[in-house]
Amino acid sequence: MTGAPQAAAASAAARTAGAGAAAPRLRVDPVTCDGIGACALAAPDLVDLDPWGFPLIPRRGLAPAELAAAHAAARACPRQALWFQSR
Numbered sequence: 127m128t129g130a131p132q133a134a135a136a137s138a139a140a141r142t143a144g145a146g147a148a149a150p151r152l153r154v155d156p157v158t159c160d161g162i163g164a165c166a167l168a169a170p171d172l173v174d175l176d177p178w179g180f181p182l183i184p185r186r187g188l189a190p191a192e193l194a195a196a197h198a199a200a201r202a203c204p205r206q207a208l209w210f211q212s213r
């Protein structure tokens with residue numbers, strides 16, 4: 127009987143780890159980016175700008191709730207400097 131809860135917890139942990147590993151990351155090409163800042167205007171809850179106007183984006187996989195904002199930021203970029211990395 128004590129094995130069932132442990133097995134369920136292990137399964138939940140595996141699902142969580144798997145989801146995190148599959149979560150795409152939003153990346154910026156620092157050579158292409160010219161610091162216009164349109165990405166931060168399009169997704170202010172996801173993208174900040176540094177003092178020079180270059181984007182500061184999360185260094186982790188995106189949560190499902192962040193994907194729409196990430197795509198909006200990528201679409202807004204006139205230099206196409208934002209891209210998605212999936213692992």
Ligand code: SF4
Binds near residue numbers: 179180
């Ligand atoms: S909109 Fe594009 S070029 Fe402008 S700061 Fe964002 S990533 Fe860089």
